[in-house]
Amino acid sequence: MFLVNYIKGLVEALGSMTILFMQTIYWTINALKGGRFSPKNLFDQMSRIGVDSLSMVAITGFSTGAVLVVQIGYQFAQMGAQRYVGGVVSLAMARELAPILTSIVVAGRVGSAIAAEIGTMKITEQIDALETMATNPVDYLVVPRFWACTIMLFMLTIFTNVIGMIGGSLVAIHQIGLTLVAFKDSILHMLLIQDLMGGLFKATVFGAIIATIGCYKGFTTEGGAEGVGKSTTSAVVVSIMMILAVNYFLTVGINNFNTAYLQ
Amino acid sequence: MIIISNIHKSFGPKQVLKGVNLKIYDGESLVILGPSGCGKSVLLKHIIGLMKPDMGQVLIDGEDVTTFDQQKLDALRMRMGMLFQSAALFDSLNVEENVAFGLRRHTNLSNRAVHHIVSEKLEMVGLPGTNYLMPSELSGGMRKRVGLARAIAMEPEIILYDEPTTGLDPIMTSAIDELHLSLKERLGVTSIVVTHDLKSAYRVCDRIALHYGGQIVEIGTREEIINSPNPVVQQFIRGEAHGPMSLV
Ligand SMILES: Nc1ncnc2c1ncn2[C@@H]1O[C@H](COP(=O)(O)OP(=O)(O)OP(=O)(O)O)[C@@H](O)[C@H]1O
Numbered sequence: 001m002f003l004v005n006y007i008k009g010l011v012e013a014l015g016s017m018t019i020l021f022m023q024t025i026y027w028t029i030n031a032l033k034g035g036r037f038s039p040k041n042l043f044d045q046m047s048r049i050g051v052d053s054l055s056m057v058a059i060t061g062f063s064t065g066a067v068l069v070v071q072i073g074y075q076f077a078q079m080g081a082q083r084y085v086g087g088v089v090s091l092a093m094a095r096e097l098a099p100i101l102t103s104i105v106v107a108g109r110v111g112s113a114i115a116a117e118i119g120t121m122k123i124t125e126q127i128d129a130l131e132t133m134a135t136n137p138v139d140y141l142v143v144p145r146f147w148a149c150t151i152m153l154f155m156l157t158i159f160t161n162v163i164g165m166i167g168g169s170l171v172a173i174h175q176i177g178l179t180l181v182a183f184k185d186s187i188l189h190m191l192l193i194q195d196l197m198g199g200l201f202k203a204t205v206f207g208a209i210i211a212t213i214g215c216y217k218g219f220t221t222e223g224g225a226e227g228v229g230k231s232t233t234s235a236v237v238v239s240i241m242m243i244l245a246v247n248y249f250l251t252v253g254i255n256n257f258n259t260a261y262l263q
Numbered sequence: 264m265i266i267i268s269n270i271h272k273s274f275g276p277k278q279v280l281k282g283v284n285l286k287i288y289d290g291e292s293l294v295i296l297g298p299s300g301c302g303k304s305v306l307l308k309h310i311i312g313l314m315k316p317d318m319g320q321v322l323i324d325g326e327d328v329t330t331f332d333q334q335k336l337d338a339l340r341m342r343m344g345m346l347f348q349s350a351a352l353f354d355s356l357n358v359e360e361n362v363a364f365g366l367r368r369h370t371n372l373s374n375r376a377v378h379h380i381v382s383e384k385l386e387m388v389g390l391p392g393t394n395y396l397m398p399s400e401l402s403g404g405m406r407k408r409v410g411l412a413r414a415i416a417m418e419p420e421i422i423l424y425d426e427p428t429t430g431l432d433p434i435m436t437s438a439i440d441e442l443h444l445s446l447k448e449r450l451g452v453t454s455i456v457v458t459h460d461l462k463s464a465y466r467v468c469d470r471i472a473l474h475y476g477g478q479i480v481e482i483g484t485r486e487e488i489i490n491s492p493n494p495v496v497q498q499f500i501r502g503e504a505h506g507p508m509s510l511v
Pocket residue numbers: 274279297298299300301302303304305306348
């Protein structure tokens with residue numbers, strides 16, 4: 001019985017999130033058509049997301065790139081395969097690690113902030129006040145956050161890739177004894193544009209997931225400050241679970257796409 | 264005219280409204296009194312379509328608000344203003360942006376014109392020069408008055424006031440009551456006022472309704488209420504702890 005209710009709740013929540021996502025798309029089109037789309041609002045949200053997560057993303061990217069080269073570098077060097085180090089590390093970063101790690105960091109910093117902000121507005125009747133002023137909360141609150149989060153995850157993931165490769169190259173040069181040129185050539189030789197694009201595509205989807213779940217958790221907040229705390233935590237947990245689950249299917253899909261159209 | 268007919272509303276097992284009936288005429292000020300927690304705020308939220316009743320109708324100019332789609336609701340809300348009990352100011356926006364919210368979203372007025380209207384409304388609620396303060400920098404009574412300025416910024420035909428004078432000193436209370444009366448006289452505003460302040464209620468009301476036990480138990484002019492033979496009414500307006508009205 002418990003399990004049945006649990007699954008029912010899960011399906012309902014997924015349904016509501018899907019509806020929220022579709023409303024977001026509807027209000028985006030509506031705003032674009034009506035000329036109400038406010039770039040200022042979008043840029044404000046984007047810079048907030050950037051400021052909130054840039055340092056964390058930088059540290060995560062740098063250390064992951066560095067550690068990967070340490071792990072892979074010595075093994076490959078023993079087998080005389082040094083010239084593959086840069087390529088393998090950059091592939092791992094571009095396809096998986098950069099999008100996943102960036103999204104997890106952003107889920108923690110930004111998804112939680114969105115849930116807390118909208119949740120506070122919910123329990124203090126600010127959402128009701130928006131409605132009494134003939135303003136749709138999805139239009140006013142979700143649309144700018146959704147697009148800011150989606151666009152920023154794309155950009156932050158590029159940044160993670162770059163900074164990861166900088167971290168990796170430093171280790172490769174100083175610990176493994178590769179030259180910068182060799183490391184770079186290896187990357188250019190093995191890393192294809194579709195590897196980068198696939199990873200960035202995933203990151204963009206994860207950005208949409210983080211914003212949608214953060215907003216959904218905010219709107220469904222109930223019961224005072226404690227409720228806001230619960231929504232915040234649950235926004236992060238649910239986003240990360242969802243990102244990991246969706247990642248599998250996206251990876252399979254992107255691989256199928258690549259084999260079908262690009263080889 | 265607003266006709267509330269047989270509204271029922273429950274939250275889970277808790278029945279809050281149990282068949283509320285009420286008529287508000289155009290240009291009238293109706294005061295709703297009632298013990299704390301009896302559902303006055305819930306009733307106001309039904310009138311502006313923020314809550315849907317389990318049963319019953321809210322007719323405004325003959326149309327049932329409870330069946331409105333989003334577009335019709337928005338059109339109705341453009342004609343209404345609501346002051347929330349908690350003021351519900353947007354805490355990421357400053358006072359001016361709060362008061363200007365509706366004007367910015369729904370009119371094409373220039374920045375200067377908007378600023379002019381905002382300053383005028385702030386003056387009306389006794390808060391001139393507070394344009395660039397954030398809500399967190401305001402006292403409770405000041406927030407309430409900014410909320411009032413926001414509610415009247417678009418010059419609505421119908422205003423719902425949820426405890427407009429709670430937390431205000433007696434002088435400010437009477438100034439707000441005067442503002443209320445002047446809006447009524449100047450613009451013919453219809454208003455519904457929830458309050459716990461009897462003095463203020465007597466000053467602004469055309470009629471007073473007593474909400475108790477999920478229903479309107481008495482409605483009438485000030486004199487009719489003061490002279491009502493109903494023991495519940497007498498207990499309430501005299502503020503006696505003992506009597507037929509139970510405290511829970
Ligand atoms: N969203 C909600 N969910 C559940 N219960 C609610 C909700 N809103 C109000 N209630 C309940 O409805 C009852 C009436 O609440 P309401 O806020 O209308 O009281 P009130 O008459 O305005 O009281 P007060 O004079 O103290 O403001 C309360 O018991 C409250 O617990």
